[in-house]
Amino acid sequence: xxxxxxxxxxxxxxxxxxxxxxxxxxxxxxxxxxxxxxxxxxxxxxxxxxxxxxxxxxxxxxxxxxxxxxxxxxxxxxxxxxxxxxxxxxxxxxxxxxxxxxxxxxxxxxxxxxxxxxxxxxxxxxxxxxxxxxxxxxxxxxxxxxxxxxxxxxxxxxxxxxxxxxxxxxxxxxxxxxxxxxxxxxxxxxxxxxxxxxxxxxxxxxxxxxxxxxxxxxxxxxxxxxxxxxxxxxxxxxxxxxxxxxxxxxxxxxxxxxxxxxxxxxxxxxxxxxxxxxxxxxxxx
Ligand code: PLP
Numbered sequence: 083x084x085x086x087x088x089x090x091x092x093x094x095x096x097x098x099x100x101x102x103x104x105x106x107x108x109x110x111x112x113x114x115x116x117x118x119x120x121x122x123x124x125x126x127x128x129x130x131x132x133x134x135x136x137x138x139x140x141x142x143x144x145x146x147x148x149x150x151x152x153x154x155x156x157x158x159x160x161x162x163x164x165x166x167x168x169x170x171x172x173x174x175x176x177x178x179x180x181x182x183x184x185x186x187x188x189x190x191x192x193x194x195x196x197x198x199x200x201x202x203x204x205x206x207x208x209x210x211x212x213x214x215x216x217x218x219x220x221x222x223x224x225x226x227x228x229x230x231x232x233x234x235x236x237x238x239x240x241x242x243x244x245x246x247x248x249x250x251x252x253x254x255x256x257x258x259x260x261x262x263x264x265x266x267x268x269x270x271x272x273x274x275x276x277x278x279x280x281x282x283x284x285x286x287x288x289x290x291x292x293x294x295x296x297x298x299x300x301x302x303x304x305x306x307x308x309x310x311x312x313x314x315x316x317x318x319x320x321x322x323x324x325x326x327x328x329x330x331x332x333x334x335x336x337x338x339x340x341x342x343x344x345x346x347x348x349x350x351x352x353x354x355x356x357x358x359x360x361x362x363x364x365x366x367x
Contacts, residue, residue: 217340284310297363
């Protein structure tokens with residue numbers, strides 16, 4: 083089966099798919115994106131991803147003349163054509179192609195819209211969840227509008243590379259006050275000694291994680307004690323449990339932070355419960 087990619091109205095074979103060399107996404111990272119989990123061939127939490135995409139587009143004044151229903155159709159069709167049962171579907175929108183110049187082009191041409199679907203190896207993620215992952219912490223080098231999901235991901239790329247070199251899976255960024263902001267590509271959570279689940283409140287310093295929102299629903303529905311507040315690296319290192327959330331990994335236990343074991347050094351029971359029950363709370367499309 084040849085992989086197919088959606089590019090500006092057409093489904094193309096993977097090796098023939100491309101955008102213009104003067105696409106503003108390529109030249110300026112002037113583009114936003116979404117990644118949704120595909121679970122049992124269904125797109126998870128599509129309405130929340132769509133709402134966040136619209137927020138990102140609005141904040142950057144990128145005009146996309148494709149409606150919500152059409153976006154949903156394109157994502158579902160890309161998943162279907164690529165026969166993805168478990169994996170992810172990626173949507174990217176850039177300000178389109180224009181002669182290279184910093185200000186927005188006038189008049190603004192059509193946005194570039196790309197959609198790819200990719201199968202994952204569920205057993206690889208299951209193995210990570212079974213053992214738990216280790217993470218390191220680093221100063222947060224990113225800009226002040228992390229609530230916008232842009233493709234300007236070089237700080238995350240470099241951080242992930244350092245994590246890999248250090249034998250870790252993820253980096254949790256830390257603000258100037260020593261408080262954890264979020265992971266390079268995930269939301270950071272800890273469970274305090276009294277079993278209160280803690281995650282940083284939404285602001286322009288973090289991405290409003292879709293998985294975060296669904297896990298908050300889950301925690302509220304199941305009557306867990308919950309606090310949306312900032313926590314320090316020391317709080318994290320001495321936590322009872324720690325975990326991260328993202329569309330690509332749902333809930334993943336963190337068992338080591340900066341080389342220090344968290345709790346007993348194995349995935350915590352509360353984290354595993356959240357992971358096992360996550361899809362009961364997520365919306366399917
Ligand atoms: N924070 C950042 C910086 C991310 O890049 C991501 C996902 O890519 C997340 C958090 C988790 O967001 P979501 O749960 O919507 O995948």
